Amino acid sequence: MADVTPNGAKRIAYIHWGNSWQLRSFQDFNHYVDDLIYIHDLPRFDLSAYAAVIMPDAMDAAAPLPHRQQLNAYLKDGGFLVVSLQGHADWLDIPGLEWTPGNCRDWLWWTKGEQLEVSFTQPLHPITDSIPLSHMSWHWGGSYNVPEGARSILEIDGGRGSLFLDFPSLPGGGRLLLSTLDPHSHNGQRFMPATTRFLQSFYPWLNRELGIDRPLNNRFTYLQCSHVPSEWHPAWIEESLERAGFKTSFAPLYQLGPELLEKTDTLYIPSSHDEFFLKSRSDELLAFLARGGNLVICAEPCQPWLPFMAPFHAVSPRPFTNIKVRVRNDRFGIFADLGEDFDGWEGIFGQYARGWSDPPPGAIWLTDVGPEGDPKPADWIWQYTTTTTGRGGYVFMHNGDNMTRYPDRGPKKEALVANVCLALRRLSMGELLI
Structure with missing residues (x-):
């Protein structure tokens, strides 16, 4: 059975x-999955090209029925099928399989x-080394x-049935x-x-089980836009990012x-x-x-040079507290260890950000600038996704100065850019969710 692409990747x-x-779960974990297939398009796909095929829960019970022959043929030809359906899997050709509501x-x-009335079946299946109870x-x-x-x-305690089954060696070499x-x-x-x-535990396990080694998304490129020495090649940035595991x-x-x-x-664009x-490079x-x-x-x-960007608007600099940037939402841990003065460069507020641009729908608003009673988003994160593949990376938009200046002091000096990149990498790998 062919489960690799022409370049050898499963x-x-x-x-x-x-x-x-x-769809949202696919977007969360697309680092570990390659192709998104609409079930009504299944006949157009050769499933033998895949090392594994996932059929997630929330599937309409009738949707797989027209494709039962194709899906069972995939198993019989040595495929690895992952099915999370609640009692609606009678289309599977598995002799003796019975479901009880x-x-x-x-x-x-x-x-x-209280403890839930479930436990691991003894002896323990190897997957339990990766996914705790x-x-x-x-x-x-x-x-x-x-x-x-x-x-x-x-299994449910008291011998009331199994909730998770592995069929490791079906006739023909398939696995379910x-x-x-x-x-x-x-x-x-x-x-x-x-x-x-x-x-978050299952998808890395599945890739290891299949022998798939995914890249770590650790290649960072600083786009040199201005020949001012501190802007062209910030002296500290390589060391800071290297500590965070990036290749700069x-x-x-x-x-x-x-x-x-x-x-x-x-x-990174300064x-x-x-x-x-x-x-001109937007496409x-x-x-x-x-x-x-x-x-x-x-x-x-x-x-604005990308379709989701919007024009910048400045806030009034009076009173000066308008330009003191405040953390609004730090669910990604970007600002937590930087101190309250992360936005002051050499003690001056207002250079980190003096205004905002409107974020696209679905963006996460991270920091405030402007009056307390009418704050605006100085920083936001947003996931770009395509309608065809369901894939897409993340955008961190900072409406202000080059972040390589911040913070310029404190115990985590020069950590802001590394923290941003760590958050994006963790989002890309499903370790954080937007």
């Missing part, structure tokens, strides 16, 4: 039904300091028996992971943290193009730059984002 497919929770005794068990504990949609050739991973847990739907709803922890390179602005973008994961030139920058690249943009846009 691939994983993710089948969806158009459900928003499925049921759920946890108490939906509010987690509010009462707490990452599999919420509720479920019925249970399965354990037919011949299956191995239970997680079958679960009545529903992690994708709840993660996609941003409800029930255990489901997110499950997927520098490239002149007018070398920006597909070849340069292919060699980086995070592109605040003084040629907007006309960057607009290439969007393609970079579409493949999962990240952008860190320092800008006060006059002529």
Whole structure:
């Protein structure tokens, strides 16, 4: 069975039904999955090209039925199928497999300091080395028996059935992971943290199990836009980013193009730059984002050069407290260790950011500038996604000066840019969610 691309890389497919929770979960973990396939388009795809195929929960029960022959043929030809359906998997050709409806005794068990009535099946399945019981504990949609050739991973106490089964060696060499847990739907709803922890553990495990080694998204490129020495090549930036695990390179602005973008994961654009030139490269920058690249943009846009950017607006500098930037939302841990004066360069407020630009829908507003009663977003993060592939990298927009200046003192001196890049990398790899 062919499970590699022409360049030798194994691939994983993710089948969806158009459900928003499925799509959002794919966006969260697309670092570990290659192709998003709409279930009604399945006949156009050769599933033998994939080392694994994932069918997430929140699937309409009728949607797989027209494709049962194709999906079972994939298993019989040696494929690895991951199915999270709650009792709606009778289309699978697995002799003796039976589903029984049921759920946890108490939906509010987690509010009462109680343990859920589930445990790992003994002897322990190897997956439990990577996914602890707490990452599999919420509720479920019925249970399965354990037919011949299956191995239970997680079971209801008292012998009431299995919630997670591994069929490690089906006839023809295929493998099936079958679960009545529903992690994708709840993660996609941003409800029930255990489901997110499950997927954060499961997807790296699946890639290791298949022998797929994904890149770490640690290539950082500083785009050199101004020949002022401190702007062209900040003296400290390599050391700061190296401590954070990044490989740093520098490239002149007018070398920006597909070849340069292919060699980086995070592109940093300082605040003084040629907007006309960057607009001429907008298609290439969007393609970079579409493949999962990240952008860190320092800008006060006059002529916005990407379609999601907006013109810069300054706030009134009087009273001076208007230009004291305040942290609004630090869910990504960017500002937590920088101190309250992170926005002051040599003790001067107002250079970090003097205004804002309107963020696109779905962006996370991180810092405030302007009056306390009418704050504006000085910094925001947003995920760019394409409608065709569901993939996309992240944009950190800083509406102000070059962040290489900040903070200029304190225990975490020169850590701001590294913190931003760490947050983007963790978002890209599903370790954080937007």
